[in-house]
Amino acid sequence: MARPRKLPEGMRLRGKTYYAWFRAHGRLVQKRLSTDFRVACELLRDLRARADKAEFDILDNDYSIAELKRQYLKHCDQSLRPRTAQRYRENLANVLGAINATRVNHLTAESILGYRQQQLTDGKSPRSINMDVGALSTMLRWGVQQKLIGSNPIANVKPLATDQKRKQRRALTEAEVLALFNASPPGLREIWRTFMVTGIRHDELVEMRFCDVDFDRKTVTVWGHTAKNGKSREIPLDDDTLATIAQLKAKASARLPMERGPSHVRGRAAANFSREHVFVTGANTPWRNHLLERFYACCKKAGIEDAQPGGAVDIHSLRASFATLSIDNGASPKAVQAILGHSTLAMTMTIYAKATERAKRQAVAALPFAKVSNPSHMVSMPDVDTTCTSPSDNSQGIENKEVA
Numbered sequence: 322m323a324r325p326r327k328l329p330e331g332m333r334l335r336g337k338t339y340y341a342w343f344r345a346h347g348r349l350v351q352k353r354l355s356t357d358f359r360v361a362c363e364l365l366r367d368l369r370a371r372a373d374k375a376e377f378d379i380l381d382n383d384y385s386i387a388e389l390k391r392q393y394l395k396h397c398d399q400s401l402r403p404r405t406a407q408r409y410r411e412n413l414a415n416v417l418g419a420i421n422a423t424r425v426n427h428l429t430a431e432s433i434l435g436y437r438q439q440q441l442t443d444g445k446s447p448r449s450i451n452m453d454v455g456a457l458s459t460m461l462r463w464g465v466q467q468k469l470i471g472s473n474p475i476a477n478v479k480p481l482a483t484d485q486k487r488k489q490r491r492a493l494t495e496a497e498v499l500a501l502f503n504a505s506p507p508g509l510r511e512i513w514r515t516f517m518v519t520g521i522r523h524d525e526l527v528e529m530r531f532c533d534v535d536f537d538r539k540t541v542t543v544w545g546h547t548a549k550n551g552k553s554r555e556i557p558l559d560d561d562t563l564a565t566i567a568q569l570k571a572k573a574s575a576r577l578p579m580e581r582g583p584s585h586v587r588g589r590a591a592a593n594f595s596r597e598h599v600f601v602t603g604a605n606t607p608w609r610n611h612l613l614e615r616f617y618a619c620c621k622k623a624g625i626e627d628a629q630p631g632g633a634v635d636i637h638s639l640r641a642s643f644a645t646l647s648i649d650n651g652a653s654p655k656a657v658q659a660i661l662g663h664s665t666l667a668m669t670m671t672i673y674a675k676a677t678e679r680a681k682r683q684a685v686a687a688l689p690f691a692k693v694s695n696p697s698h699m700v701s702m703p704d705v706d707t708t709c710t711s712p713s714d715n716s717q718g719i720e721n722k723e724v725a
Contacts, residue, residue, distance in 0.1 A: 326358065332365055341368050382426035382470045386417065389425060389469060393460045402524070402546065412456030425461070428474045433457075437481060447481040454478065491633045492641035492672070497625050504623035509615055511565050512600055512608075513639060519556045520643035520661045522549060523636050527608045529599045531570045539563055543662065554662050566599055573597075579604040612636065644672045 328334060331343030332354070339361035341352040352368060354361035390413060397406040419436050422428050433454055440450045454475070461473040493501070498517055502510050515526060521543065528547045535542070539560075545553045558566070579590035593606040600608055616636045620628030628634035640661065647657050658669040 329362060329365065331369065332361065339365075341365050343369070345369070382424070382428075382472060382474060384425045384464070384470045386423055386425055386428070389464050390417065390460065392467075392469070393463055396463065400551070402549070402551075404524070409456050409459075412453045413460065416453040416457050425464070425470050425474065428457075428461075430475055430478050433475050433478050441481075447483040451480045451483070455480070489633055490635060490638055490641060491627075492645045493625065493634065493638050494642075495646060497623070498639070498642055498646075500623040501619055501625065505619040509619060512612070513616070513619070515562055515565070515600075516636070516639035517643055518559050518562055520640050520647075520657070521556065522640065522662075523612070524549075526600065527598075527612065530597045531566070531573065531599060532597070534558070534563075534566055534570075534599070536563065536567065548662055550662060550664055552662065554659065556660050569599055576601070576605040579606075641672050644669060648673050 333340045333342045337356050339354045354364045464470040525543045525547050533542045539558050540555045543554050545551045573596045576596050578594045579587050590604040598607045658666050663669045
């Protein structure tokens with residue numbers, strides 16, 4: 322029987338594969354090398370050399386892009402929301418799939434400029450191109466921070482100029498909110514009202530589960546893996562919203578998977594079927610992008626101006642409305658900030674300041690001898706019937722002024 326091969330220090334054998342296994346400057350380095358002993362030894366030497374260089378910050382960029390991408394996406398999956406991680410994955414696939422580079426030191430400003438020119442020629446928008454290249458630059462910057470590579474070779478590449486203006490979202494007036502409630506079927510009206518009295522984000526609402534609601538303390542917890550900033554927070558619930566969630570919970574056990582329709586549609590619905598989510602579609606699946614389509618349709622029925630893709634009114638206008646109406650009615654700005662999950666008070670007050678500008682202009686316009694027209698950056702306010710035609714308990718009105 323042949324004697325087992327003596328392995329160099331820092332190498333281990335598992336089955337037929339050799340692995341690096343050593344400590345460098347307090348960190349355990351574990352990495353698959355090769356099934357070939359000689360190749361594994363060469364890779365181990367290179368890995369130890371890189372570890373030594375890292376100590377003195379003299380790393381070079383002779384590093385596999387595929388390996389850097391693998392490690393970076395693993396980091397994204399563990400630290401970012403699933404949708405954000407998926408977007409970065411798609412951005413990196415776009416740019417790296419078009420650039421012929423296998424090592425980080427193959428990436429140059431010239432290669433990025435060539436990629437951008439080709440994408441522009443193919444009709445891709447500057448904003449989309451910037452997102453692709455930005456994701457690549459972020460990955461390289463992360464690699465530098467982790468001491469995997471020495472520098473970001475495209476750090477000095479400036480984004481493409483774009484004339485696409487950032488959308489200026491506006492808050493709804495109280496009259497518009499009530500008109501939206503009146504124009505919506507009960508299932509959607511409950512959702513709009515929950516947005517309105519909690520200031521919750523779209524993704525936070527559609528991922529809300531019954532187990533997140535504390536009926537005794539009258540709160541709902543938004544967990545860090547769902548929140549935009551990755552931080553958990555508690556939001557107080559008013560009595561009507563709490564009663565709505567309690568009713569939905571009582572009926573949840575009777576939810577059944579979709580039974581009609583094409584087999585592929587039923588299969589997709591069955592895969593997403595849920596008795597745990599608070600708000601679900603008619604197929605008993607969590608709401609996703611279809612909720613925004615329904616919002617625009619209800620706004621159109623309610624006569625709310627500029628509620629359309631790219632317009633000034635979207636589903637997060639209800640979140641902005643929560644902030645402005647709460648502060649207008651005496652809520653503490655710091656309390657509103659905590660409920661919204663803003664990292665700074667300035668973010669909350671920026672939303673409020675936009676609405677305040679509109680309110681001041683309307684106050685002047687109310688004078689019988691004054692004629693006031695809105696500047697170009699402000700959308701005119703339609704006249705809306707403020708009568709709420711909700712049930713007699715008025716559960717759909719904006720009653721609880723102290724939700725903040």
